[in-house]
Amino acid sequence: MNQYSTSGMSLDRLKRIDSFIQEKYLNTNRFVGTLTGIFRKGSLVHCSALGLMDRERNKPVSRDTIFRIYSMTKPIVSVALMKLFERGCFQLDDPVKKYIPEFSDLRVYASGTYPTFDTSPPDRLMTVRDLLTHQSGLSYGQTSKSEVDKAYRFIGIGREHQKTLQEMVQSLSSLPLEFSPGRKWNYSVSTDVCGYLIEVISGISLDNFLEQEIFTPLDMTDTGFYVPKENLGRLAANYQYQLSGLPKLVDDPFTGDYSAKPTLLSGGGGLVSTMDDYIKFCEMILSNGTYKDKRILSRKTIELMSQNHLSSKGDLTSVALGRWSETAFSGVGFGLGFAVLIDPTAAQIPGSVGSLDWGGAASTAFWIDPVEDLAVVFLTQLRPSTIFNIRRELRTLVYSAIDD
DSSP states (O other): OBSOOOTTBOHHHHHHHHHHHIIIIITTTSOSEEEEEEEETTEEEEEEEEEEEEGGGTEEOOTTOBEEOGGGHHHHHHHHHHHHHHTTSOOTTSBGGGTOGGGTTOOEEEEOOTTSOEEEOOSSOOBHHHHHTTOSSOOOOSSOSSHHHHHHHHHOOSTTTOSSHHHHHHHHHTSOBSSOTTSOBOOOTHHHHHHHHHHHHHSSOHHHHHIIIIITTTTOTTOBSSOOGGGGGGBOOEEEOOSSSSOEEEEOTTTSTTSSOOSSOOTTTOOEEOHHHHHHHHHHHHTTTEETTEESSOHHHHHHHTSOOOTTSSOGGGTBSSSOSSSOOTTEEEOSSSEEESOHHHHTSOOOTTOEEEEOTTSOEEEEETTTTEEEEEEOOEEOTTSOOHHHHHHHHHHTTBOO
C-alpha cells in the first residue's frame, strides 16, 4: 500500500470523520479508542488513531494496535474454504454430511424443551452453501429467542465449552435445527462448521491452513487466533458497555482469552488482526482475488461469492428468523461469507449495489465497495456491537468525502 494519497477524496471532509468520532464517542466515554482506515484506488487515503487502546495503562491507540475482530473472522474463513472449492475438493450443493458424518441424522425443531424436543425430518439435506450463507438451520445461542437457542446456551456451544472443533460439531449434532436448511436465514455458528470443513477436507488444522493460504500470501503478519507473548503489549483491552459510567474492562490484554493459543479454533469469531492486515484482505477482494500479483481466488469465484444467495432472492427482512446479526436487514442480501448491499434505497444508506460488509461483536466493522474502489476498516473494542450506530454514521461520513 502507498502512503496517504487523496485518491479522489476530500481531505477536509475526511478530517470530519475524526472530529465526529472524537466529539460523539470519545469525549462522551462511549468508546475508549478507535482506529479507522480508508483505502481507495490503491492507496491508504486516511488513517486515524484516536483515544486509548488500554485505558488502565493509559496507552494510546496506534496504527499497529491489535484488535479482537470476532465475526470479521467469517469472511476470511469463507475465502479460505472457497480456495478448496476452486481445487475441486467440494461443490456448493454437496451435503455437509458427506464430509461430517455427525450431521447425517439432523432433525428440525417442532416443539418441546431441552432435552425432550419433538422433531421432524428436514425438507432437504444441509449443503455447504447453506453453511456459507447462514441458511443451515443452525443457531448461535447468544440470545434466548427460541427453545433451540436456550439449548445452545444450556449445553454450551463455543470455545469456552468444547476443546476442539470436532467436539463442537458433535455437540451441535445432538441438537435440532431451527428450520429446514434453505428455508430461512439465521445468524449462527455455521462459519465455525466451515472452519471444521476446511480441516476435514484439507487434512490441515485451521490455523495452519489460514497461515499458508491467506495470511502469508497477503502479508497479514499480525492476524491469528492468539497474540504471541512478545506482541501482547500491542493488543487492545476489551470493554463492555455500561448503562451508566465508563465501559467496563472485560478482557485484559496480558491475562485474557487471547494471550495463549486456544484449542478450539473458531472460524466464526476467533481471530485478532490489525487495520493494515485487514485492509490487505479487503484490497485482495477489490482486486478480484489478487494481491501484489499473487492470485488468492479467481475473479469468477469473487463474483460468485459477491452475489445474493438468499433463497428468497430478496433482502434479509424476507427470510431472517431473528433480528440479531452484524448488519442491517433492509436492502441487504447475503453472499458466500459477506452481507451484500442489493438496494441502497431500502437500506437508507449511501453505497453501491454489490458492496460487501460485516462486523464483529466488539463493534468493529468493514465494508468493500467495488464500484468506488473503496474499502473501509473500523476497529474499536466495545461489546456488544448493537449499542451505537457508528457503522451507518461512518458510511455517511466516508461517502460524503468522495470528491471525484
